[in-house]
Amino acid sequence: MRWVKIGTLDDIPRRGARCVATPRGRIAVFRTNEDQVFATVDRCPHKGGPLSQGIVHGTSVTCPLHNLVISLETGRAQGADEGEIRTIPAKVDGDEVFIAAEAATSWAA
Amino acid sequence: MTPSEIAPAQSRSSPGTHEPQRLVIVGNGMAPGRMLEHLFERAPGRFQVTIFNAEPRVNYDRIMLSPVLSGEKEYEEIIIHGDGWYIKNGIVLYKGHKIVGIDREAKTVKSNHGVIARYDKLVIATGSQPFILPVPGNTLPGVLTYRDLDDVNAMLLAAQSTATAVVIGGGLLGLEAAAGLKARGMDVTVIHLMPTLMERQLDPAAGYLLQKAVEARGIKVITKAETKAIVGNGKVEGVELADGRIVPATLVVMAAGIRPNAAIAKEAELKVDRGIVVDDSMRSSDPDIFAIGECAEVSGHVYGLVAPLYEMARVAASRLAGDDAASFIHSDTPTKLKVTGIDLFSLGDFADGDDREEIVLRDASAGVYRRLILKDNRIIGTVLFGETADGAWFSDLKKRDVDISTMRDTLIFGQSYQGGPPLDPMAAVAALPDDAEICGCNGVCKGKITAAIASKKLTSLDDVRSHTKASASCGSCTGLVEQLLKLSLGDAYNPAAVQPICPCTTLGHDDVRRLIRAKRLKTIPQVMQELEWKSACGCAKCRPALNYYLVCEWPGDYADDYQSRFINERVHANIQKDGTYSIVPRIWGGVTSAAELRAIADVVDKFSIPTVKVTGGQRIDMLGVKKEDLPAVWEDLGKAGFVSGHAYAKGIRTVKTCVGSEWCRFGTQDSTRLGVRVERFMWGSWTPAKVKMGVSGCPRNCAEATCKDVGVICVESGYEIHFAGAAGLDIKGTEVLGLVKTEDEALEVIVALVQMYREQGRYLERIYKWAKRIGIDEIRRQILDDLDKRTAYYTRFIYSQQFAQVDPWSERVSGKDKHEFKPLAEVGLVQAAE
Numbered sequence: 001m002r003w004v005k006i007g008t009l010d011d012i013p014r015r016g017a018r019c020v021a022t023p024r025g026r027i028a029v030f031r032t033n034e035d036q037v038f039a040t041v042d043r044c045p046h047k048g049g050p051l052s053q054g055i056v057h058g059t060s061v062t063c064p065l066h067n068l069v070i071s072l073e074t075g076r077a078q079g080a081d082e083g084e085i086r087t088i089p090a091k092v093d094g095d096e097v098f099i100a101a102e103a104a105t106s107w108a109a
Numbered sequence: 110m111t112p113s114e115i116a117p118a119q120s121r122s123s124p125g126t127h128e129p130q131r132l133v134i135v136g137n138g139m140a141p142g143r144m145l146e147h148l149f150e151r152a153p154g155r156f157q158v159t160i161f162n163a164e165p166r167v168n169y170d171r172i173m174l175s176p177v178l179s180g181e182k183e184y185e186e187i188i189i190h191g192d193g194w195y196i197k198n199g200i201v202l203y204k205g206h207k208i209v210g211i212d213r214e215a216k217t218v219k220s221n222h223g224v225i226a227r228y229d230k231l232v233i234a235t236g237s238q239p240f241i242l243p244v245p246g247n248t249l250p251g252v253l254t255y256r257d258l259d260d261v262n263a264m265l266l267a268a269q270s271t272a273t274a275v276v277i278g279g280g281l282l283g284l285e286a287a288a289g290l291k292a293r294g295m296d297v298t299v300i301h302l303m304p305t306l307m308e309r310q311l312d313p314a315a316g317y318l319l320q321k322a323v324e325a326r327g328i329k330v331i332t333k334a335e336t337k338a339i340v341g342n343g344k345v346e347g348v349e350l351a352d353g354r355i356v357p358a359t360l361v362v363m364a365a366g367i368r369p370n371a372a373i374a375k376e377a378e379l380k381v382d383r384g385i386v387v388d389d390s391m392r393s394s395d396p397d398i399f400a401i402g403e404c405a406e407v408s409g410h411v412y413g414l415v416a417p418l419y420e421m422a423r424v425a426a427s428r429l430a431g432d433d434a435a436s437f438i439h440s441d442t443p444t445k446l447k448v449t450g451i452d453l454f455s456l457g458d459f460a461d462g463d464d465r466e467e468i469v470l471r472d473a474s475a476g477v478y479r480r481l482i483l484k485d486n487r488i489i490g491t492v493l494f495g496e497t498a499d500g501a502w503f504s505d506l507k508k509r510d511v512d513i514s515t516m517r518d519t520l521i522f523g524q525s526y527q528g529g530p531p532l533d534p535m536a537a538v539a540a541l542p543d544d545a546e547i548c549g550c551n552g553v554c555k556g557k558i559t560a561a562i563a564s565k566k567l568t569s570l571d572d573v574r575s576h577t578k579a580s581a582s583c584g585s586c587t588g589l590v591e592q593l594l595k596l597s598l599g600d601a602y603n604p605a606a607v608q609p610i611c612p613c614t615t616l617g618h619d620d621v622r623r624l625i626r627a628k629r630l631k632t633i634p635q636v637m638q639e640l641e642w643k644s645a646c647g648c649a650k651c652r653p654a655l656n657y658y659l660v661c662e663w664p665g666d667y668a669d670d671y672q673s674r675f676i677n678e679r680v681h682a683n684i685q686k687d688g689t690y691s692i693v694p695r696i697w698g699g700v701t702s703a704a705e706l707r708a709i710a711d712v713v714d715k716f717s718i719p720t721v722k723v724t725g726g727q728r729i730d731m732l733g734v735k736k737e738d739l740p741a742v743w744e745d746l747g748k749a750g751f752v753s754g755h756a757y758a759k760g761i762r763t764v765k766t767c768v769g770s771e772w773c774r775f776g777t778q779d780s781t782r783l784g785v786r787v788e789r790f791m792w793g794s795w796t797p798a799k800v801k802m803g804v805s806g807c808p809r810n811c812a813e814a815t816c817k818d819v820g821v822i823c824v825e826s827g828y829e830i831h832f833a834g835a836a837g838l839d840i841k842g843t844e845v846l847g848l849v850k851t852e853d854e855a856l857e858v859i860v861a862l863v864q865m866y867r868e869q870g871r872y873l874e875r876i877y878k879w880a881k882r883i884g885i886d887e888i889r890r891q892i893l894d895d896l897d898k899r900t901a902y903y904t905r906f907i908y909s910q911q912f913a914q915v916d917p918w919s920e921r922v923s924g925k926d927k928h929e930f931k932p933l934a935e936v937g938l939v940q941a942a943e
């Protein structure tokens with residue numbers, strides 16, 4: 001897998017997220033309380049809300065529009081809600097953060 | 110009207126009954142309060158009651174003073190009988206009147222304010238007085254006792270300004286006082302005459318464990334210490350011990366015991382020994398005079414714990430109601446210490462003796478100690494430390510005088526180990542016999558509770574408390590009562606009283622706030638650790654709530670956790686369905702100008718903002734702003750003098766006004782000026798849910814103030830303050846808080862009201878829901894009637910405002926939270942293809 005560097009761990013607030021702009025749309029990159037990093041498309045499966053703007057807790061994020069809770073590990077809606085988003089491989093090397101390169105070109109296709 | 114102007118109510122005669130007799134009560138503590146409850150139930154209308162209370166207040170739960178001292182409860186929460194109860198029962202209550210003489214010939218009593226009341230029956234319930242050590246310096250300023258609410262208030266005042274306290278006396282009261290003062294941030298030392306703490310209730314081993322537990326809370330303990338003098342020049346500076354040591358102190362609390370307060374009875378030549386001597390019908394040497402409570406002495410015993418005092422109350426009420434069979438029987442009462450986190454239980458006799466055997470269990474690492482004292486195979490004493498759940502069971506075995514020989518091997522491990530499946534608390538409660546005592550304070554047994562649940566269809570803890578009194582005093586049996594509810598109702602029992610904040614905790618909003626205050630928790634991780642959160646870092650429900658509670662509780666101290674705020678409050682704009690934002694600049698009181706409107710128009714053009722809309726709160730909303738543009742938009746608006754309108758906040762939103770007396774031919778006051786003033790005073794404050802206000806210049810109410818969270822209707826005579834309206838999911842007209850005369854007072858009342866709501870409202874609970882929960886009368890009492898309370902709320906609001914009134918827009922123009930407004934990276938096709 002080819003990786004593209006998007007920034008450092010310190011750029012993302014703990015229990016927070018940042019966006020990465022791509023020609024295909026936004027990717028949300030999350031950092032948990034334990035410094036794990038996850039990336040998903042920045043669109044809630046429910047009504048397209050920007051998940052990067054939600055509250056991050058455990059390894060989940062709550063969508064700011066209608067409070068769907070999405071697992072960052074699986075991309076699936078939790079609890080009684082249904083829906084799934086695409087997750088994107090992400091990794092931390094040293095203090096640098098990478099996402100899978102092909103995601104930037106192909107995820108939305 | 111002052112109390113002394115109230116003439117005792119005329120005897121009312123009702124058809125078919127005798128004229129009511131005159132019952133006068135000296136003292137208004139828990140015992141006479143309980144006696145009256147029984148009496149009104151058993152013989153309604155028989156007595157016209159007059160009470161003289163030396164304390165200027167109603168009947169409150171004295172046992173709960175320690176939680177008030179430590180901050181775990183408020184005075185309002187421990188009131189037993191509010192003013193309404195006295196009115197409903199036709200009682201004349203003289204608050205702040207001390208009885209100075211009893212004329213047994215004329216059958217009258219006289220108060221220090223000169224009120225004379227005739228009685229047919231007199232009940233003396235003057236309680237007890239703290240024992241003041243007869244040492245030099247005991248009258249120095251800074252020496253306090255621990256007896257009533259005034260003492261607690263004096264200690265709280267001292268805790269604010271002084272740093273070191275010495276508590277003389279390591280008994281129940283002294284340790285509770287020490288823990289309370291420590292919780293308020295003082296440096297506390299307990300001085301105790303005997304070798305171990307609470308030696309009257311605990312054996313030396315448990316006393317030692319208790320000392321360790323007390324010391325682990327940061328309280329110093331000096332035992333075998335005799336106080337020789339209290340030293341200081343004009344005020345307390347230290348306590349001198351017999352061995353010459355001086356313990357520095359700026360506050361000394363005497364908690365070295367209590368003495369029955371029998372002076373007035375002695376003067377009236379009633380028989381007095383240690384207390385007022387009464388027989389088992391609670392009658393003194395004068396058959397028309399009863400004595401109950403801590404001032405009474407029955408068969409050589411005087412009492413200080415609530416259970417026997419309530420028993421006295423029951424007996425006296427029965428006798429007054431004409432039941433000649435009721436009589437007082439001595440029984441042992443378990444002792445429990447009300448210090449959060451220290452569990453101890455003591456009952457009966459635990460001295461060593463030749464005819465006695467004991468069973469002891471120690472688990473040092475768990476801090477558990479249990480000792481049973483047996484005589485003839487029966488339990489006569491129990492000491493439990495660290496783990497006290499079996500107290501009720503041991504107590505029951507003792508009461509029923511059960512021969513324990515068959516379960517002797519496992520007795521010490523408690524009820525769960527007596528055969529059957531172990532460690533199921535429900536099974537343990539289910540196994541208790543019907544006459545097992547559940548609530549020691551009020552002497553309520555299991556059968557009475559389960560019968561009440563069944564016959565009265567009770568479904569909540571509060572129901573059980575109001576119908577049976579079980580767990581209504583010290584509250585330590587609350588768990589048992591809840592288990593009984595669960596047993597009786599099965600899955601139908603829904604402990605709604607403690608609806609948890611979210612699945613991350615079992616605690617409700619009120620408990621969490623109380624514990625944040627009591628344990629001085631100052632960060633979200635600390636709250637989650639100390640209150641045993643079930644998830645690693647909370648969820649989107651509890652984190653914003655905790656963040657608000659900490660912001661509100663510790664202004665200036667707490668570092669706001671933006672990652673625990675909803676996006677709108679994190680970026681100070683309102684997210685829209687397409688991920689763009691809307692912004693609303695503050696337009697004070699809805700009054701704007703050409704320059705302001707021009708600046709808005711320029712911004713709209715410059716940033717191609719698609720929609721501009723006038724809001725219901727008299728503001729201008731710009732919708733569809735791209736997130737990246739927000740700081741630049743704010744910069745331009747800031748140059749025109751605009752600050753954030755907080756249209757996104759669980760906080761102070763808008764004050765809507767009409768033009769009032771400045772323009773309107775009907776206006777009675779300058780409503781615009783008041784609205785602008787309120788808004789300038791209060792903006793920036795975070796609240797449990799949004800607060801929208803309105804000020805109308807006359808009752809025609811063009812500002813629609815009567816459906817707001819807080820509203821003002823100006824009238825010729827002043828300002829009518831309204832609150833608790835709603836015009837959203839629910840529609841509700843406001844309640845009238847009251848009329849004030851000046852604009853200054855209107856502002857102060859509004860600010861105090863909002864601060865009370867800030868401190869008590871649950872997160873996301875609007876004012877009208879909070880008011881429904883607390884009661885309009887109670888809010889009116891605290892904000893309008895009690896000037897001290899009002900000032901205190903007002904002062905706390907002002908203090909928190911100095912940290913809150915920072916314009917978040919200009920902060921972000923200056924670079925704060927830059928990461929929020931630009932992408933982390935832009936990945937192009939070329940980059941990705943490399």
